[in-house]
Amino acid sequence: ETGVTQSPTHLIKTRGQQVTLRCSSQSGHNTVSWYQQALGQGPQFIFQYYREEENGRGNFPPRFSGLQFPNYSSELNVNALELDDSALYLCASSGASGGDTPQYFGPGTRLTVL
Amino acid sequence: GENVEQHPSTLSVQEGDSAVIKCTYSDSASNYFPWYKQELGKRPQLIIDIRSNVGEKKDQRIAVTLNKTAKHFSLHITETQPEDSAVYFCAASKGAGKSTFGDGTTLTVKP
Numbered sequence: 491e492t493g494v495t496q497s498p499t500h501l502i503k504t505r506g507q508q509v510t511l512r513c514s515s516q517s518g519h520n521t522v523s524w525y526q527q528a529l530g531q532g533p534q535f536i537f538q539y540y541r542e543e544e545n546g547r548g549n550f551p552p553r554f555s556g557l558q559f560p561n562y563s564s565e566l567n568v569n570a571l572e573l574d575d576s577a578l579y580l581c582a583s584s585g586a587s588g589g590d591t592p593q594y595f596g597p598g599t600r601l602t603v604l
Numbered sequence: 605g606e607n608v609e610q611h612p613s614t615l616s617v618q619e620g621d622s623a624v625i626k627c628t629y630s631d632s633a634s635n636y637f638p639w640y641k642q643e644l645g646k647r648p649q650l651i652i653d654i655r656s657n658v659g660e661k662k663d664q665r666i667a668v669t670l671n672k673t674a675k676h677f678s679l680h681i682t683e684t685q686p687e688d689s690a691v692y693f694c695a696a697s698k699g700a701g702k703s704t705f706g707d708g709t710t711l712t713v714k715p
Binding site (some may be wrong): 523531533536548593598 | 610638689701706
């Protein structure tokens with residue numbers, strides 16, 4: 491079992507609200523990537539943080555933002571929630587920012603927007 | 605950007621048979637190709653990966669092959685067992701660490 495943890499497990503919000511999701515990376519890992527997984531689909535890359543800086547971003551609007559802290563834990567913030575934001579949000583940590591480095595996923599946060 | 609297509613979307617095999625899942629990618633700059641297994645309600649788990657300088661990799665009953673020229677890679681599971689039943693995702697990744705995933709294959713192994 492990997493050491494990546496996420497909180498909360500489940501979250502219910504209403505349209506227009508804001509949400510913060512949290513991720514603790516596996517010990518020794520300095521890179522955290524966030525993914526959105528809609529039901530029945532593969533994870534979609536949101537962005538990656540390496541040494542507290544954003545290091546690559548997928549096709550998501552600016553209302554998706556993030557932070558990485560000195561201990562390499564990370565937050566995903568979503569403003570002005572929309573119904574389509576309902577999904578499983580996964581974070582993955584790795585030991586480097588390179589593309590050929592294995593990533594290990596956390597258990598995810600299930601977000602429901604009503 | 606990168607586009608990854610995965611086939612088939614569902615696959616049903618008898619226990620003991622082999623299963624093959626195929627993926628194609630579009631960006632020749634992709635250099636890392638992991639495969640993940642996701643059981644219902646659980647996190648994706650890395651089961652095997654391959655880098656672009658390698659053509660084939662094997663780990664017990666699981667193997668992955670990569671054809672860079674054709675831009676496709678495949679997962680092979682031999683001697684399937686009921687516990688292999690899950691959704692399998694392929695992904696392609698390049699320098700920034702961004703992974704593009706396929707839409708998944710639901711594998712059912714019938715006892």
